Amino acid sequence: MKPAHLYVEADHDGAGRMAARLVDEAIHIKPEIVLALPTGTTPVPMYRQLAVLHAERRTDWSRVTTFNLDEYVGVGPDHPESYTHYMATQLFSRVNLPPERRHLPDGLAPEPAAEARRYEAAIDDAGGIDLAVLGVGVNGHLGFNEPGVELSGPAHVATLAQETWRRNFPNLAAAAARMGDTDLAARPHRRAYTMGIGTILQARRIILLATGDAKREIVRRALHGPVTTQNPASLLQLHTQVIVVLDRAAAGGAAG
Numbered sequence: 001m002k003p004a005h006l007y008v009e010a011d012h013d014g015a016g017r018m019a020a021r022l023v024d025e026a027i028h029i030k031p032e033i034v035l036a037l038p039t040g041t042t043p044v045p046m047y048r049q050l051a052v053l054h055a056e057r058r059t060d061w062s063r064v065t066t067f068n069l070d071e072y073v074g075v076g077p078d079h080p081e082s083y084t085h086y087m088a089t090q091l092f093s094r095v096n097l098p099p100e101r102r103h104l105p106d107g108l109a110p111e112p113a114a115e116a117r118r119y120e121a122a123i124d125d126a127g128g129i130d131l132a133v134l135g136v137g138v139n140g141h142l143g144f145n146e147p148g149v150e151l152s153g154p155a156h157v158a159t160l161a162q163e164t165w166r167r168n169f170p171n172l173a174a175a176a177a178r179m180g181d182t183d184l185a186a187r188p189h190r191r192a193y194t195m196g197i198g199t200i201l202q203a204r205r206i207i208l209l210a211t212g213d214a215k216r217e218i219v220r221r222a223l224h225g226p227v228t229t230q231n232p233a234s235l236l237q238l239h240t241q242v243i244v245v246l247d248r249a250a251a252g253g254a255a256g
């Protein structure tokens with residue numbers, strides 16, 4: 001794959017600053033932009049820099065609309081593991097984005113399937129995603145679209161792969177291991193709302209942000225390996241407007 005642009009920055013912070021610059025510039029160009037936003041450890045420096053740019057460049061978020069990629073089923077907005085809480089801490093408390101323009105699935109919705117449909121419809125009603133910023137899991141997941149024989153197009157409720165759950169909840173995983181509990185199926189936070197692969201690929205532009213040694217192999221396979229549902233990130237090869245932002249550790253041979 002030849003990305004529309006490939007940026008390789010020195011380190012995690014540098015990659016975050018580059019991604020922030022791209023997002024900030026996109027807001028200046030289209031103040032009513034619709035963004036899809038990721039969570040995880042990777043985008044933390046990006047959000048920090050977006051707050052800096054908001055202050056320094058007077059970037060106005062008052063007409064921006066955001067949709068997060070995913071949220072856990074069964075957690076409320078005040079739960080420290082919820083992505084709603086993450087977004088409040090990392091971004092929403094730092095920029096002038098009106099509360100009614102911030103969208104995440106409602107982790108406490110009584111009917112998860114209906115909530116996923118409502119979320120997809122809300123994205124449609126907003127006119128679709130102009131710019132999606134994506135992280136990637138070490139197994140290639142985008143949002144919580146995990147590797148599998150098939151993927152879902154629209155927003156839906158997904159089950160986390162065991163390796164994803166272990167990585168995202170190391171304390172819970174360690175406790176389960178101590179108790180000799182190998183059946184992780186019923187554990188908390190195993191299900192999550194996620195934009196579907198169709199929702200993501202319909203974004204007009206995409207920034208794929210990945211940093212660190214642990215992402216090197218999956219980034220290489222996403223950009224240069226076969227297009228397969230067993231590596232959801234490889235489906236980005238089907239999109240013509242993907243900007244890839246890496247640090248040197250994640251880049252390895254990805255520039256080829």
Ligand code: GLP
Nearest residue numbers: 039040041042135136137143144
């Ligand atoms: C999480 C999120 C993804 C995120 C990915 C990478 O499980 N659902 O949206 O991109 O895993 O996370 P990290 O940036 O912490 O490596």
